[in-house]
Amino acid sequence: MQRNARPYLDSLLAIREDIDLELQEIEDWNCCGATEYMSVHRVAAHALVGRNLALARDQARDTDLLTAGCSACYLNLAKTDAQMREDAGLKDTVNQALAAGGLEYEPGAMKVRHLLDLVCHDIGYDAVKARVVKPLHGLKVAAYYGCQVVRPDYDSRWDSHEHPTAMDKLLAALGAEPVEWSLKTQCCGGHMSVIGPDVAFGLIRRLIHGAQEAGADLVVTLCPMCQLNLDAYQVEMNKHFHTDYQVPVLYFTQLMGLAFGKKPKDLGIGKEFVDAAPALAKIQAEAPKVAEAKRKRRPKPGDALPMPGME
Amino acid sequence: MAGQELIEQDIHEQQLTRVVVAACSPHLHEKTFRGVCERSGMNPYLSEMASIREHVAWVHTDKVAATAKAKAIVSGTVERVLKNDPLEAIRVPIDAQTLVVGGGIAGIQAALEVAEAGYDVYLIEREASLGGHMAQFDKTFPTLDCAACILTPKMASAGAHPKVHLFTWSEVEKVEGFVGNYTVTVKKKPRYVDEDICTGCGICVEKCPVLVVDDKFEAGIGYRKAIYWPFAQAVPNLPVLDTETCTYYIGGKGGCRACEKFCPTVPNSIKFDQKEERVTLKVGNIILATGWDLFNARRIPQYGYGRLANVFTNLELERMCNAAGPTGGKVVLRDGQTAPKRVGIVHCVGSRDRNYNRHCSAICCMQSLKTAHLVKERTGAEVYNFYIDIRTPGKEYDEFYQRVLDDGVHFVRGKVAEISDIPFDPAEASRNGAGTLYIQVEDTLAGMQRRIPVDMVVLAAGLEPRRDSSEVGKTFGIACSSNGWFIEKHAKMDPIATMTEGVFVAGCAGGPKDIPASVSQGSAAAARVLNYIRQGELALEPVRASVLEERCSGCRICNGLCPFNAISFIEERKVTEINAALCQGCGTCVAACPAGAIQGTGFSNEQLFAQIEGLLRDVNRSHEPEVV
């Protein structure tokens, strides 16, 4: 987070006191291997992650929560923990490898949680709402979850693998208006942006176009990789397709910071490739007139057939 | 000479006093061999079966160990049978009245068969009318007869038959007793319409100002009033008032009352103060035909049901195709006007998928083929069926598939991955126009990923057990399998009966079935019940507990143990007594009695101790510790 996701880190540090979140960085963490390491050496990939888990367990002060802001880091930590729990043989092998570095990890010792999960489910929407001083009224946002936070979801932390609602609820708590769109958990292209840009550009265009069609002023992400692909590669994608999409992509922590009244600069806003300033200018002081409250399904019969409800 | 005759011959020639048959599980042939003994003049309960097929031959591969186990089982059974006492079966009279639960096609068929034979039937239906799911259908496969045309006469016969006593808008609350002698408590929900006075003229429905979406009969694509008929051909032909939407009830019993005002009967048929009623029925047998629930397609968010307007369920399409339905039989998009030009039908929605239901819903392939045919016939649209396997094993079913192929319906072999309203790229968008839904699928036969643009999607949602099947099962004392369908006595040889004597299952309550199979099961269940009724009485296993008064110390440990209230304490003599009619023979009290005063016929301590000894006769006890 120190580098390419600098704005994510800055905004998180800026809001942590507001949401009563005490963070402690694992000293001397190593890379989780993303999806690449697993492709080359399976056991070593788990050992790589195992080192982080073991370091976390050894360094943790009064907590067993281990949080990650990145989808891949989160998934790898959760995966190694879950697979070591399920597979005694793997647990054994990984621990033998860790022993070579004087470490050991008992699976389950750390509860691996994504940052969004902690904010939504532990801190809670009400606590977040209570800290809001500048609600994001008038801002239409597309919550984008990507793949690896909600899938495969080893410990059933989310309401859906396909159409989750946690971040939408969080953004609504901040006063913004989450738009309904179908691409919430579609792939951002992952590493294809490097190894097969044509594939990635197609996926990025679809996401950006879909968000724009749904009426979103900006896309909100929970992962540095997704942010990078949608933001930095949006510019490349525009060149590739000769298009001119200008959909800014921010982290949910940055929007939390704005709603909590922090200065945009302290939240790393301005470091994005697609300028977020025009979108953020839409934030109004007043809450927009809410469309009439939802009533029990009793539409007037016209020609149209009634729509089935979501519940 | 057949095996049974051999045994009979041996009993006579060798003057046998006990018989052990080492063969299959007693659940299969215990009755058979007891019959052999009885025919030979032996008490049938002096025979036992040793199960060396299901429990040995079919499950073990090590022949030496399996043979040793088989010998041990035989030895245990021989030791046990020596301790068997001659018993008399318990004879119970069979009440000639029958309870049928569920007024769908299976239940109607069962009730009519029993009634036609001249016996009284109580037909209980939870909804306000008979008919079940079949009443919602448009055409029936493979012949395409109109469902209403073949169902309505049956409903009318059941409604009019002097021997069929109809309880609609009612549920069974409690069942007590045992085969031949059940006492059933039925809850009649208030209809707020007096059944005896109402003539079914319909003025109340006409005058009611409240229009709401009809989620039940019209599957959510049509409307009804707050006071309404379940549907046009409802039996009984009486409206029912929905207090959740009626202005009078919502407003805290004030206002409106239009139905009452315009009701022409004297006295007035509208009864706002009608209360729930309870009726007690005495019956000898029970047929459960409680049907199924539709899989909730919202559980698969990637198919978009509830989110994307033009994604429909198969049940919505049934109502849409029906001439009496909300669109008058026109197949249209959610806007109610536009006929679709491209329609995708997705098979196996919620079926054959470990994330939802593992079972095949059995009817959706044929139903989807029927839908494809009807949509093609009515709109001329291009129709795509997305399937994993096409299953058409019924009579004339595959011929129907051939017909649909001939219609020019497209078949894509692949489980649909997702349905999206968002085009992949601008080219796709401009090719297909706004409002297109994209069905993304791997065409497994072509070996490529495809995105097929359509205007309308029909999801073939599967059949699920009723959401309350496990509670209903408990009420009637029968079990559900792990996936929720009622368990039959034997999957092949006795698919109608259950483990509980006198309780039978027909139709989809036991698993997904098409209409012919449901009707057959309704008839079969009736035949079983009529058989019992004609016998007049039934022989039950004489497995019962009884107290040896001279041994009973009056400690009362057993008193709280019986869930059937068969155990009572006689204050005068300070002993416990067991009512044989109420006792079900579980033996829990036998095991609990510290004085050994409770006897369990058929499973006595002596029998079980002997069996344990016999089972362990071959055990080498050399591992006993040496005494140092």
Place this chain on the structure above:
Amino acid sequence: MSATPGDNRLNLCIQCGSCGGSCPSGAEMDHTPRRLFALIRADAREAVLRSNAPWYCVSCYYCTVRCPQEIHITDVMYTLKSMAIKAGLFHDAALPGFSETFVDYVEKYGRSFELGLATRFNLRHHPLSLAGMAPLGLGMLKRGRMDLTPHRIDGMAQLTAILDKAKALEGGLQ
């Protein structure tokens, strides 16, 4: 294959294609996952290990959560990749190249290093496209979002020991 969690589920595959249909890169694959499973069953080892499919996998896990037979498809893809590298059979040298370059950085520094990763990967495999991507890299630098030099973790010796041991153990498992 036996080291993959859930690999023994492969014989449950009913060839429905929900994996191939769900895959964001399904259209680019020579064989969809479904077809790979059929090829595995047919013992077509070389065709499987030469396939580009595992390399196009973006680890989105759609196939895994949608599979009606609960086959851990994404994990199987990882296994196929490592098998292909070991067998020296892969469709396009560029694809495993990225993984190997990435792994290389992790093993040297303990962390990944975007500038080096992208540069080295592209120099090796797409020298011409590097120039096109340069503005993106410059943009990252300008915004303080990319390091010019890789950062090496302190416990590098420890990490190396762990990874060496793990690889030795993994080798032993084969």
Place this chain on the structure above:
Amino acid sequence: MSALDNTNTFEPVIIGFTCNWCSYRAADLAGTSRIKYPPNVRLIRVMCSGRIDPTFVLKALSDGADGVMIAGCHPGECHYLEQNYKALRRHRLLQKTLAQFGIEPARVRLTWASAAEGALFAQEIATMVDEVKQLGPLNWPARPVPVGSVPAEIPVLSEVGA
């Protein structure tokens, strides 16, 4: 002969008490489904797991069984409504009592299997056989006490029923 010497070849004998409605039928189903499991368990059918008197278990163990399996319908699915809960309570107490005899609790296993769970039942048997193999042959601390002369413990056991 010590237990350690014959763990590899040791084949335990286990008596399985099954109820007529669920677990015995699960065993039937395992048979009709041809599901394979180890031949070490010999079944006795009773109408309900509630019929299983703790003395049956003691009898089996003292007559040479290395373990006893008690199988009933799943909690809440008892054919006799709730009698399997009584089996559950007795089993708890029985394990405690046996522990006082020096007998490992794993030798008396309680399990649930519905009539539809042939595969689960077979799996349970395989697991138990493995566990008892690990434990080795049952070595009574003294010579087996003939059943009928253990009354000291029996009143305690019967309290569970109350």
